[in-house]
Amino acid sequence: MTAQTVTMAHGSGGRAMQQMIERMFLQAFDNPWLNEREDGARLSLADFTRQGDRLAFSTDSYVIDPIFFPGGNIGKLAVCGTANDLAVCGAIPTYLSCGFILEEGLPLDDLQSIVSAMAQTAQQAGIAIVTGDTKVVQRGAADKIFINTAGIGAIPTAVKWAASTVQPGDKILVSGTLGDHGATILNLREQLGMDLDVQSDCAVLAPLIAPLRLLPGVHALRDATRGGVNAVLHEFAGASGLGISIEENALPVKPAVRGICELLGLEALNFANEGKLVLAVSARAEQQVLSVLRNHPLGADAVTIGEMTANPQVCLRGALGVSRQLMLPHAEPLPRIC
Amino acid sequence: MTAQTVTMAHGSGGRAMQQMIERMFLQAFDNPWLNEREDGARLSLADFTRQGDRLAFSTDSYVIDPIFFPGGNIGKLAVCGTANDLAVCGAIPTYLSCGFILEEGLPLDDLQSIVSAMAQTAQQAGIAIVTGDTKVVQRGAADKIFINTAGIGAIPTAVKWAASTVQPGDKILVSGTLGDHGATILNLREQLGMDLDVQSDCAVLAPLIAPLRLLPGVHALRDATRGGVNAVLHEFAGASGLGISIEENALPVKPAVRGICELLGLEALNFANEGKLVLAVSARAEQQVLSVLRNHPLGADAVTIGEMTANPQVCLRGALGVSRQLMLPHAEPLPRIC
Numbered sequence: 149m150t151a152q153t154v155t156m157a158h159g160s161g162g163r164a165m166q167q168m169i170e171r172m173f174l175q176a177f178d179n180p181w182l183n184e185r186e187d188g189a190r191l192s193l194a195d196f197t198r199q200g201d202r203l204a205f206s207t208d209s210y211v212i213d214p215i216f217f218p219g220g221n222i223g224k225l226a227v228c229g230t231a232n233d234l235a236v237c238g239a240i241p242t243y244l245s246c247g248f249i250l251e252e253g254l255p256l257d258d259l260q261s262i263v264s265a266m267a268q269t270a271q272q273a274g275i276a277i278v279t280g281d282t283k284v285v286q287r288g289a290a291d292k293i294f295i296n297t298a299g300i301g302a303i304p305t306a307v308k309w310a311a312s313t314v315q316p317g318d319k320i321l322v323s324g325t326l327g328d329h330g331a332t333i334l335n336l337r338e339q340l341g342m343d344l345d346v347q348s349d350c351a352v353l354a355p356l357i358a359p360l361r362l363l364p365g366v367h368a369l370r371d372a373t374r375g376g377v378n379a380v381l382h383e384f385a386g387a388s389g390l391g392i393s394i395e396e397n398a399l400p401v402k403p404a405v406r407g408i409c410e411l412l413g414l415e416a417l418n419f420a421n422e423g424k425l426v427l428a429v430s431a432r433a434e435q436q437v438l439s440v441l442r443n444h445p446l447g448a449d450a451v452t453i454g455e456m457t458a459n460p461q462v463c464l465r466g467a468l469g470v471s472r473q474l475m476l477p478h479a480e481p482l483p484r485i486c
Numbered sequence: 487m488t489a490q491t492v493t494m495a496h497g498s499g500g501r502a503m504q505q506m507i508e509r510m511f512l513q514a515f516d517n518p519w520l521n522e523r524e525d526g527a528r529l530s531l532a533d534f535t536r537q538g539d540r541l542a543f544s545t546d547s548y549v550i551d552p553i554f555f556p557g558g559n560i561g562k563l564a565v566c567g568t569a570n571d572l573a574v575c576g577a578i579p580t581y582l583s584c585g586f587i588l589e590e591g592l593p594l595d596d597l598q599s600i601v602s603a604m605a606q607t608a609q610q611a612g613i614a615i616v617t618g619d620t621k622v623v624q625r626g627a628a629d630k631i632f633i634n635t636a637g638i639g640a641i642p643t644a645v646k647w648a649a650s651t652v653q654p655g656d657k658i659l660v661s662g663t664l665g666d667h668g669a670t671i672l673n674l675r676e677q678l679g680m681d682l683d684v685q686s687d688c689a690v691l692a693p694l695i696a697p698l699r700l701l702p703g704v705h706a707l708r709d710a711t712r713g714g715v716n717a718v719l720h721e722f723a724g725a726s727g728l729g730i731s732i733e734e735n736a737l738p739v740k741p742a743v744r745g746i747c748e749l750l751g752l753e754a755l756n757f758a759n760e761g762k763l764v765l766a767v768s769a770r771a772e773q774q775v776l777s778v779l780r781n782h783p784l785g786a787d788a789v790t791i792g793e794m795t796a797n798p799q800v801c802l803r804g805a806l807g808v809s810r811q812l813m814l815p816h817a818e819p820l821p822r823i824c
Contacts, residue, residue: 156817157816159821160815160818161713161714161758161818162818166814184648185649187575187709188544188571188572188637189543190540190542191540191542192539193535193538196531201530202529203528204528205529205583206583206617207585207617207618208585209585209586209587209621211587211621211623211628213627233525236525237524237525237528247545247546247585247634247636248547249547249632279543279544281545281546281634283548283549284821285822286822289551289628289629294628296545296547296634298636300541300638311523312522374498374499375499376499383523477500478495478501479494479498479502480498480499480500483497483624484624
């Protein structure tokens, strides 16, 4: 690749595009399905049916700004995000597709860094990027790079997680500190200039989730991304017709993130995460689930933050025991967080 | 929805986004998987294994400009394009994911038209849009709307189509006239102002392809989109190590498209199509395949345009019998054609 930036030719069906596919994508994502270079990957169905009885299928587009941030970049995020959506369905994330929309003028070095991060993150998680597409739009028609990933993976037969199955009395757990990703991006974007001791928690959660598939009493899982833990709580409440009581004192928040929240008058509960689970589990299963989560580095700070209630409201109980209703905001504090 | 345009709030994890999902997407795409509103769709693996032994998985992002054009819009294109990529793998296109990237300020009426076209096209083709994602970026950070679709479907066990299996002497067939989509977009975009009697051929090709799965002698299929038929010919040549000889006189091109080509000095072979197949079939199978294709309205103009050769070049033989090498252009004539 002699050119230093992405050109319109890289998005055409011509030779420039073929060269970019060969020299950048095929090399980084190297696997037999992609290397066949057909219009789609052809995957063995027997490999899925050996693992489960259902296939999870999920997609997300990533438009984060800035595209590089402490703890990751848009490429790492695009693999983690979709892998996590599959994993919280109970699936084993196995194959991803990848669609790039590139702005003319994007430095090829930036694209290479992003592609390398995708390849490395996928490989470490045992995921293959098996099919893809690249489009280039003129300068000004997109902002640097957008990535879509879709993913598939088998769901083991025993797993029946769904938000509609949560019960009154179920405990609400989180797998670690809240808002690290959102606070990191907010600090960068708003040029708060704080020397924050915090970085994005962007991570593939599949290894943390895998042992939970064997535990009874796990009712529903979500990764708390856009909209934060608050959005997940409202999903659990909406799907079950129940309410939730959260203990404000129990919320694990890093001091740096708490500082940003107090400075700006924001709630860490509304901040995006890219490597945190919210779980609804039976009271009997609570301690075992906590211990399984804490057994993995990604779940070291796992804690119970509240429980499902028959009263169909999401409430936050403060230090003095006073409870207030937690509303889902009309919009989140920060656009293009993922 | 009281607002008349897409706002940043529609892309947040908050209430505005929930409302758009419920009132627009869930209503249009209505199906049990999407209605579960989990982070991914959960699909029965048994449904796939009843149909075949492999799963095809493909993706494309759509960035076409303009987003509405004679014969379709970006939404219809996003369903047809990915369905066709699955179908030429030999698969039965069954499920799609859908990722929207919306520019702040996009009229909601435009989005509704696009979503309705997607829903209608998918429904007619027996395809369900089962999982999705919506992002909104600020005005100027994207151009109106980009759509990514990924798709999956089972490949029946008997189907072994692959570009690597084409043989010397195989006939090269196309399912109809070349370049209708490219010429339509070129006429709109460059404001040639020609009163063209031509519209995009944008269509789901699965019903045309389905009976081919039962025929012996079909070696490889492609839909000739970006890069046109020329790009497919080079893929067949590259994957097989063979060459191709094309008869210029045999190329089916509508008079209006031929006119645009002559006006601008372009080749219809390089123009994008969104509803045309290129096939490599054994000489013995040629007549039967042509007859099966012509039996469907989408293949009424199917014709043989050339054959695979041992000489590893792609050549175009003109009216006087003189052959010239057909190169893959460095870039195609028109960006954002799909």
